[in-house]
Amino acid sequence: MLRNGDFHALDRRACLRLLGGVPVGRVVYTQQALPAVLPVTFRLDADSSVVLRTAAGSELVRAVDGAVVAFEADEFDALTHSGWSVVVTGRATLVTDPAEHERLARYGPDSWMPVREGVFVRIEPDMVTGRRLTGT
Template sequence: MKPDQIPPTDHTALDEQQCMKLLATVPVGRIVYTVRALPAVMPARYHLGEDGSVLLRAAAKSELVRAVSGALVAFEAGEVSGSDGSGWSVTVLGQAEVAAVPRQHDTWLRGPGQVSIRIRPELVTGRVLPAAPTGRI
């Protein structure tokens, strides 16, 4: 078998710039945090701030806000094809900052009883998932 015919077996790493471009293409990801020392994962709509921060909104009195305020959290987003298993995944690690949303801020973040959660990227990693061999996802 020639080298170009060998199916990829490892995930290809992405650089930070590629990761940020991919994050900008999907509207929903998952925030990963802890509650009473146990891992928790919650889907969340988000968008990227001008500085590359991941911006979420949440109910001010929610368990999520209590758990993440000032904590180190992870945020993951990606896409995977249902037909061949190919895709990508990007993870952002950073401190979560919870704040009231200023009036001049993006209307997407505003809402009654809502606060913003900003995750400033400290570590950004990403991988490309190769297509599975034919017939095996």
């Protein structure tokens, strides 16, 4: 059972700092009117948006371009019952500007999956929430 004080809400700055330290998160979106979740590699951009790289013709691109999505990342230790979870909610858009695409190709996230004709998806951080659990 949790004692009072073991569960803490995190402010936006703390959430973004934690997100910057992990390479994998989950995109939560709607596919055929049903919720869908997909693990992806990502990187936080300078404006705090979440950027991921995927195949141009993927179902993910068709489902998220222009849609409001959620993005979640976390880190937990099962032995100590401690960890954190952060959720970013915002509109996902394809990066179409050639200069921006080139910059992200050099410094942005790589996909762990083989990607031909890769595109970048940017999720604007309209709402950022997080929780930390301190255990034993």
